[in-house]
Amino acid sequence: MSININLKIFLFAIIFYFTKQIEIYALLMIFAILHEIGHLICGLILGLKPKSLKIMPFGISVEFSVICNDYNKKIKNANLLGLKKIIIALAGPVTNLLIVGICLILRKYNDYFWCNEIIYANILIALFNLLPIYPLDGGRCLKSIIHILKGNKQAIEYTNYISNICVILVTMLASIGIYYYKNIAILFIIIYLWAMIIIENKKYNTKKRIYKIIENS
16 A cells, blocks of 8 residues: 655644644644544445555545456446445544544533534534535545436536535635634635645546547547
8 A cells, every 4th residue: 555645734734833723733633534544444344455545734535446346236327336435435524423422422421621622623524524525525425426326427527516616615605714713724724625626627627528539439
């Protein structure tokens, strides 16, 4: 399994340090790692093997090797791999929500002051990843569901369109948050989302051209 480190993680750490939010960033990174461990464990349970691990500015990303037999088991317009992708994508946010549940139980019986911060961090990570923006977990689920129902071409097209709309809406809401709360962390999350969506748009345009060539041939 290959391991890659995105150097932007050091830039983000420096920025959060000088804006006096390094503790928040460290807390989010810790639970983002646990979030990804949820993906990893789920993938292993489903029989997939981890292919690569990428350390990103807002967590870790795990990619799995494809099992050829999963391609042969059809599920409507997709296959078993599509269903596994949905389950694996949901495993990360579910992990964060389980941590929230544990903290709520602990807080009920004892007044642990650190529970509130952990609950907040995990809810934030879960909600962020459930946004229907590819390649976040919500976007991956959306793409796999559309793939099963409509096929791969429509899945790529619809997911790209919905992702772009959602990023615009999130940016508008985040702008209000930045104005009222003066939180620089929100700004960098939005920048990260836009950088991610620009890369995905380039990939989409390439796939679109390939489909056009195939259709015209």
